[in-house]
Amino acid sequence: MLNSSQDINVQSQVGKTVILPRGDLIVNIDDQINYVNCSLTQEEGELNMIKLAQTSRYEEAYLFDKTNSCFSEIGYNCTNRSCQGNNFTSAINGINLISYHLHPKYCKLLDNSLTAMFEKWMDTVLKQFLTEKDILNLKERMLTLPSKNDLTYFRNLQEQENIQEFRIANPFGITNVVLKEGNIEGIVKLYDKAISDYVFSYDSNINLEQNIQNYIDNVNESMMDYLDITFISEKNIR
Ligand SMILES: [Zn+2]
Numbered sequence: 001m002l003n004s005s006q007d008i009n010v011q012s013q014v015g016k017t018v019i020l021p022r023g024d025l026i027v028n029i030d031d032q033i034n035y036v037n038c039s040l041t042q043e044e045g046e047l048n049m050i051k052l053a054q055t056s057r058y059e060e061a062y063l064f065d066k067t068n069s070c071f072s073e074i075g076y077n078c079t080n081r082s083c084q085g086n087n088f089t090s091a092i093n094g095i096n097l098i099s100y101h102l103h104p105k106y107c108k109l110l111d112n113s114l115t116a117m118f119e120k121w122m123d124t125v126l127k128q129f130l131t132e133k134d135i136l137n138l139k140e141r142m143l144t145l146p147s148k149n150d151l152t153y154f155r156n157l158q159e160q161e162n163i164q165e166f167r168i169a170n171p172f173g174i175t176n177v178v179l180k181e182g183n184i185e186g187i188v189k190l191y192d193k194a195i196s197d198y199v200f201s202y203d204s205n206i207n208l209e210q211n212i213q214n215y216i217d218n219v220n221e222s223m224m225d226y227l228d229i230t231f232i233s234e235k236n237i238r
Pocket of ligand 1: 101168
């Protein structure tokens, strides 16, 4: 499925890398085809991805080649370069690449244990203190942080592909994640506790952006030996 008005003959391109001459990034769930776009700056691509995170139903992923300023869509369900089957990245040292993926608004929450906990709280405690809009904001705010699986995925990209830069496009902006040294299972365990500790802290007297920042700051402080997470809101990207 293409989320684009661009006229591409998909059937004839199976198994190939398709260079998009211009235009926006697309969401493509066919793992046989990889679309490469070299017509956007990094900032333009990031703004594209934020828009896609507001509309897409799929957790699409991209690699950005900093040297050539090209985005390669690496396919829905592809979690590493090995499933790409194209020549775009194989010749590029991972240190020149930034890994991006989408946390779409219309995807179910990324972490099942948090979802279950959230539903329970929403029915009981939260409704007494927050409006429906605040509850929705609180829920969607979770999209700004990496999931537990993301951390393991990032470690694999570091070790296998030498990729060191990780960014998540969400409906509100871009989250940059630095994953430091340490046993990944241990880090994930600590991270699970950190995100759970602060998930329900939400101040209805301040705006959503400030609430996002507070959540990330709190998690970041708990995880400072292992992670460095920064958030850039959509309006601060240009
Ligand atoms: Zn993710």
